[in-house]
Amino acid sequence: DAMVIQNPRYQVTQFGKPVTLSCSQTLNHNVMYWYQQKSSQAPKLLFHYYDKDFNNEADTPDNFQSRRPNTSFCFLDIRSPGLGDAAMYLCATSSQQGSAKNIQYFGAGTRLSVL
Amino acid sequence: GNSVTQMEGPVTLSEEAFLTINCTYTATGYPSLFWYVQYPGEGLQLLLKATKADDKGSNKGFEATYRKETTSFHLEKGSVQVSDSAVYFCALSDRGYSTLTFGKGTMLLVSP
Numbered sequence: 357d358a359m360v361i362q363n364p365r366y367q368v369t370q371f372g373k374p375v376t377l378s379c380s381q382t383l384n385h386n387v388m389y390w391y392q393q394k395s396s397q398a399p400k401l402l403f404h405y406y407d408k409d410f411n412n413e414a415d416t417p418d419n420f421q422s423r424r425p426n427t428s429f430c431f432l433d434i435r436s437p438g439l440g441d442a443a444m445y446l447c448a449t450s451s452q453q454g455s456a457k458n459i460q461y462f463g464a465g466t467r468l469s470v471l
Numbered sequence: 472g473n474s475v476t477q478m479e480g481p482v483t484l485s486e487e488a489f490l491t492i493n494c495t496y497t498a499t500g501y502p503s504l505f506w507y508v509q510y511p512g513e514g515l516q517l518l519l520k521a522t523k524a525d526d527k528g529s530n531k532g533f534e535a536t537y538r539k540e541t542t543s544f545h546l547e548k549g550s551v552q553v554s555d556s557a558v559y560f561c562a563l564s565d566r567g568y569s570t571l572t573f574g575k576g577t578m579l580l581v582s583p
Contacts, residue, residue, distance in 0.1 A: 360514075362514075389570075396576070397575065397576075398560060398573035398574060398575050398576055399515070399560075399571075399573055401570060401571070404570065446514055446515065448515075458503065458564060459505075459517055459520065460517070460571060461517070462507075462514040462515040462516065463514050464513050464514040465513070465514045467512075
């Protein structure tokens with residue numbers, strides 16, 4: 357089945373140690389999103405790619421970066437994780453075409469712990 | 472700016488009870504409205520959607536009607552099951568390519 361896959365499902369890192377989370381999709385969608393979701397809260401959009409164009413939300417800290425080397429893959433880099441960055445990170449995709457136009461499809465998420 | 476307000480949870484019901492989770496929104500223009508469901512430890516899944524006033528979205532026994540006059544999109548199900556226990560998020564999108572604004576989520580707990 358076509359899907360959005362996030363790896364790893366669980367990631368443990370140390371305070372200040374860079375970490376990269378990965379997302380891949382087989383849907384061939386042109387838009388990819390990264391959300392941060394803290395416990396019992398709504399997902400918060402960090403940034404998204406429209407094709408190759410990167411769009412950062414105004415309140416996303418500089419500590420968070422992203423790369424999209426091709427249509428299928430998108431990475432979230434946290435340069436110096438702090439304790440407050442412990443959260444679930446969700447990747448999503450959407451397309452501007454077809455019957456599922458503008459519907460976001462989510463991966464299962466990566467739960468990040470910072471020690 | 473856009474906002475979505477959901478009733479606070481948890482909502483605790485017995486199996487086969489009727490469910491309503493209230494959702495109201497504030498937005499410019501004519502947003503699309505969504506309900507997403509998140510099962511424990513998983514990502515979000517689209518449950519249903521409506522793209523214009525008076526549309527009714529439905530899926531798996533859940534329904535919600537886009538009410539522009541009351542700016543609401545309440546989620547209903549006639550008979551809940553234990554397997555419906557999850558967190559439900561109401562969301563809207565009013566940009567061309569669907570940047571979502573989420574409500575805070577409502578946890579539903581269904582007991583046998």
